[in-house]
Amino acid sequence: MGAILGDDTARYLFNATQVRTPLPLTRGQKVDFVPGADLQATEIFALQAVAPPTWAGQSVSRGGQFDLGRVIQRTFTTIRENAAIFFGAATVMVGAPSAVMGLGQSTVVTDGGAAGFLTMAAGWVFYLAGLYMVQGMVVKAAINGFNGKTTSFSQAFDVGVKMFLPLLGLAIIAGLGTGLASLALIVPGVIVAVMWSVASPAVVVEQRSIFESLQRSRDLTRGYRWNVFGLMVIYVILSWIIGAAVGALGLATGGGFFDGSPNLWVNVASDVVVNILSAVVASAGVAALYYELRTVKEGAGPEALAAIFD
Known part of the structure; x- marks a missing residue:
C-alpha cells in the first residue's frame, strides 16, 4: 500500500x-x-523523470517553455498524417448531417412547412452526435500519432462511440458555465473558455468524469492561459479566413456577402465544407494543446499519454 x-x-x-x-x-x-x-x-x-521521447524530430524537455508554433505544427502534422481517418469520419458524421440541415433550412424558407423543420431538426441531432464522436476519434488518433503509432479507423471509431456521451455532457456543462460567465461581461466568459479548453482530452485520454476533467483543464492551463488565449485567437482568425473564402464563393455565384448565394447547392456545399474543416482542425488543435501542456508542466511524453489507450 x-x-x-x-x-x-x-x-x-x-x-x-x-x-x-x-x-x-x-x-x-x-x-x-x-x-x-x-x-x-x-x-x-x-x-518520466527524464526528458520525454522526441516527436517529429524535435526534443521537448520537461518543464520547458510553452511553444505556440509547436502546437500549431503538431495540429496540422497530425491532420496530414491521419487525413483519411479525420476527413473520412468528419465527412460522414459531420458533413452529411450538415447537408441535411441546409436542405431543411432551404425548405423552411421556400415552403414554410413542417417537413422542413423536421428535416432541419433531424440533421441537427445527427450533426451533434457526429461532432462529438469525431472529437473522440481525432484525439485518439492524434495522441497515438504523437507516439509514433498508427490508428485504424475501427480503433478510432470505438473510442468515438465510447466517449460520445461524456463529451456531449462536457459540452453542455462547459457551454452553460461559459454562458453564465458571459452574462456579466465578455471577459469572464473568455477566461472560463480558456481555463476549460483542454477538458475534452482529459475526458478521452485520462477517462476522468466531467467535473474532474474541468478541474484538470484548469490545473493544466494555469500559468499558460495567455498562451492558450493566443492560440484561440489564431484559430478564430483562421475561421474568419475560411468564412471570407465562402463569402467570396457566394459572391462569385451571383449572391452577396450579406445575402449569400442564390444557388442552393453552393450554400449547402459551403456549409458542409466549413463544418468538416472546423470539426477536424478544432479537435486536432485541442489534442495538440493538451499534449503540449502536459509535456511542459508534467514531463509526460507521448508514450505516457498513449499508454492509457493500450
Missing part, C-alpha cells in the same frame, strides 16, 4: 495492482492517476 498527494491536497491510497507502468515508484515522484471512490487512486502512471 502507498499514498499519493493529489493536486487537490487530498491523500489517495493505492496498491501495486493499480500501477500501470514498469517504472518503480519512488518517494516524491510525480504520477498521473484516476481518482476513484473513497479516495482510492487507480490507473497510476509514473511520469
